Amino acid sequence: MKKIKILNESWVDEIFEIEKKCFEYPWTKRFLKNEFENSYTEVYGLFVDEELIGFSIISLIYKYNLSHIKNFAVLPSKQNMGYGTFFLLNIHKILKKNKIKNIFLEVRISNERAIKLYRKFNYKIVEVLKNYYKNNNENAFRMWFNLEN
Ligand SMILES: CC(C)(COP(=O)(O)OP(=O)(O)OC[C@H]1O[C@@H](n2cnc3c(N)ncnc32)[C@H](O)[C@@H]1OP(=O)(O)O)[C@@H](O)C(=O)NCCC(=O)NCCS
Numbered sequence: 001m002k003k004i005k006i007l008n009e010s011w012v013d014e015i016f017e018i019e020k021k022c023f024e025y026p027w028t029k030r031f032l033k034n035e036f037e038n039s040y041t042e043v044y045g046l047f048v049d050e051e052l053i054g055f056s057i058i059s060l061i062y063k064y065n066l067s068h069i070k071n072f073a074v075l076p077s078k079q080n081m082g083y084g085t086f087f088l089l090n091i092h093k094i095l096k097k098n099k100i101k102n103i104f105l106e107v108r109i110s111n112e113r114a115i116k117l118y119r120k121f122n123y124k125i126v127e128v129l130k131n132y133y134k135n136n137n138e139n140a141f142r143m144w145f146n147l148e149n
Pocket residue numbers: 022023071072073074075078079080081082083084085086106107108111112113114116117120
């Protein structure tokens with residue numbers, strides 16, 4: 001059974017474990033912890049049979065009905081099984097309920113899987129951000145999605 005729940009700081013260790021498995025350049029635990037201290041940031045967890053298999057960190061900029069997906073990941077052992085699609089679809093529903101109209105995010109230009117997922121939902125590349133990732137000077141695509149369409 002799949003479920004999405006809002007996570008609090010007590011989940012930081014589990015999130016950090018997923019983060020390390022998913023990214024070549026993972027965020028530090030301190031960095032992840034800080035996100036829980038931001039009042040405008042929500043952390044969502046994707047649970048399958050009570051096991052946390054994915055998370056997403058999202059800033060809600062209510063003033064502009066805008067949100068920023070800062071992090072989004074599904075455990076490697078659970079990837080390519082439709083969970084990312086389910087998670088993103090349901091994040092869209094939650095954001096819509098919160099009167100959010102637009103979403104933006106950044107993705108490494110080499111991250112074909114994630115780009116494929118976002119394209120599937122019709123996210124559009126609106127900008128190339130040069131050397132956005134300082135760890136390897138990789139460029140990012142900024143992608144934009146209108147929830148009203
Ligand atoms: C990106 C990510 C969240 C996708 O999650 P997922 O559970 O694998 O997603 P899904 O199974 O729903 O697949 C979604 C789409 O991704 C693409 N995809 C997934 N796995 C793929 C693979 N092994 N090879 C190529 N494309 C793949 C497909 O287009 C797929 O759509 P389709 O099934 O309709 O063809 C996951 O790969 C991940 O956590 N990656 C590491 C962290 C990351 O890069 N996060 C994004 C940061 S911007």
